Amino acid sequence: MGEGLRTLLFEGDRLRLIDQTKLPTELRYVMVDDEQTAFSAIRSMQVRGAPAIGMTAAYGLYLGLKKHVDLDKEAFFGELKRQAEFLKGARPTAVNLAWAIERLVRVAHEQRAQGVRAVLNALREEAKAIQHEDERACRTMGENLQAFIKDGMGILTHCNTGALAASQYGTALAGFYVAHERGLKIHVYADETRPFLQGARLTAWELQQAGIDVTLICDNMAASVMASRKIQAVMVGADRIAANGDTANKIGTYQVAILAKYFQIPFYIVAPWSTIDPKTTSGREIPIEERPAKEVTEWGGVQIAPRDVPVYNPAFDVTPHELITAIVTEKGIYLPPYHFA
Numbered sequence: 001m002g003e004g005l006r007t008l009l010f011e012g013d014r015l016r017l018i019d020q021t022k023l024p025t026e027l028r029y030v031m032v033d034d035e036q037t038a039f040s041a042i043r044s045m046q047v048r049g050a051p052a053i054g055m056t057a058a059y060g061l062y063l064g065l066k067k068h069v070d071l072d073k074e075a076f077f078g079e080l081k082r083q084a085e086f087l088k089g090a091r092p093t094a095v096n097l098a099w100a101i102e103r104l105v106r107v108a109h110e111q112r113a114q115g116v117r118a119v120l121n122a123l124r125e126e127a128k129a130i131q132h133e134d135e136r137a138c139r140t141m142g143e144n145l146q147a148f149i150k151d152g153m154g155i156l157t158h159c160n161t162g163a164l165a166a167s168q169y170g171t172a173l174a175g176f177y178v179a180h181e182r183g184l185k186i187h188v189y190a191d192e193t194r195p196f197l198q199g200a201r202l203t204a205w206e207l208q209q210a211g212i213d214v215t216l217i218c219d220n221m222a223a224s225v226m227a228s229r230k231i232q233a234v235m236v237g238a239d240r241i242a243a244n245g246d247t248a249n250k251i252g253t254y255q256v257a258i259l260a261k262y263f264q265i266p267f268y269i270v271a272p273w274s275t276i277d278p279k280t281t282s283g284r285e286i287p288i289e290e291r292p293a294k295e296v297t298e299w300g301g302v303q304i305a306p307r308d309v310p311v312y313n314p315a316f317d318v319t320p321h322e323l324i325t326a327i328v329t330e331k332g333i334y335l336p337p338y339h340f341a
C-alpha cells in the first residue's frame with residue numbers, strides 16, 4: 001500500500017483515518033471532526049506512528065478550533081492554547097505530535113492581526129502543508145535508504161513504519177517499497193511486536209498487499225534468525241531522536257539493536273527530520289509513554305494472564321547511539337558521531 005490506501009484523508013473539511021486497531025481483519029475508518037475525536041483516535045492507537053499522529057493532531061486542532069469561529073480574538077486564542085496543550089498530551093514520546101502542534105500555534109500567532117477566520121484558514125493550510133511535506137519526505141527517505149539495500153538482502157524490521165504510520169510509503173518501509181519498485185528482491189522479517197502487534201497486524205499486512213516477501217516472526221525469535229544468517233540489515237523507525245543520536249522507538253527495538261551488534265549486522269534508523277529533537281540532549285530525557293496493563297494481559301478481549309497481576313507496559317525504549325550504524329532522513333544520511341542541532 002505504498003501509494004494506494006491512505007492512512008489519513010482530509011476531504012470536505014473532515015479527516016478520515018484508517019482504524020488501525022481493526023486491521024488486518026477489517027478495513028474500517030474513523031472520522032475526526034474536532035480535537036476530542038483526534039485525541040481519542042491517537043490515544044487509542046486507531047492512528048499510530050509518529051508522522052501520522054502529528055498530522056492527525058494538526059488537523060484535529062484546526063477542526064476543533066473551527067467550532068469556535070464565533071469567539072472574539074482573545075477567547076479564540078485562549079481556546080487555541082487549551083486545545084494545543086490537550087492534544088500534546090495524547091501521547092508523549094513521539095515528538096512529531098508536539099512539533100506539528102507547535103507549527104500550527106506559531107502560524108496562528110503570525111496571523112493574529114487578521115480576523116479569526118483568516119487564522120482558521122491559515123491553520124487548515126498549515127496542516128495540509130505538513131501532510132504534503134511528509135509525503136515528499138517519505139519518498140525521499142525511501143530513496144536515501146537504497147544506499148544500504150542490496151539485491152537478495154534479508155532485512156529485519158520492528159513495529160510498523162509503513163504507509164499506515166505516515167502519509168504514504170512510511171519511513172523504513174518506504175525503503176522497501178522503493179527497492180521493490182526498482183526490481184530488487186528483498187526478504188523482510190517482521191517482528192510481531194508485542195504487546196500491540198503492529199508487526200503482525202500491520203507490517204505483515206502492508207507488505208503482503210504490496211507483494212513484498214515478508215516472514216512474520218515472534219519477537220523472541222530474532223536471535224535465532226540472525227544466527228542462521230538470514231538477516232543482513234536491521235531497519236526500523238523512530239519516535240524521537242535526541243541530539244546525540246539516542247533513539248526512542250517501539251519497545252523491543254533496543255534488544256534487537258544489541259543482537260545486531262552481537263551478530264555484526266548493521267542497524268539503521270529511518271525517520272523524518274521532524275522526529276529529531278535537538279532540545280533533548282540524550283535519551284535519558286525522552287519521556288516514555290506507559291500504556292494500559294490490559295494491552296499485555298488481554299488480547300481481543302480474551303484474558304491471557306492472571307487477573308490483577310502487576311504489569312509494566314512501557315510503549316518505547318531508547319537505543320543508545322553507539323548501537324546505531326546510520327540515521328537516514330529526507331535530508332540525507334547521518335553517520336556517527338551524531339550531533340543534531
Ligand SMILES: CSC[C@H]1O[C@H](OP(=O)(O)O)[C@H](O)[C@@H]1O
Pocket residue numbers: 048049050051158159160161162165166170171198236237238239248249250251315316
Ligand atoms: C514511522 S514511526 C513508526 C513508529 O510508530 C511506533 O509506535 P506506535 O505504533 O506506538 O505509534 C514505533 O515506535 C514505530 O517505529
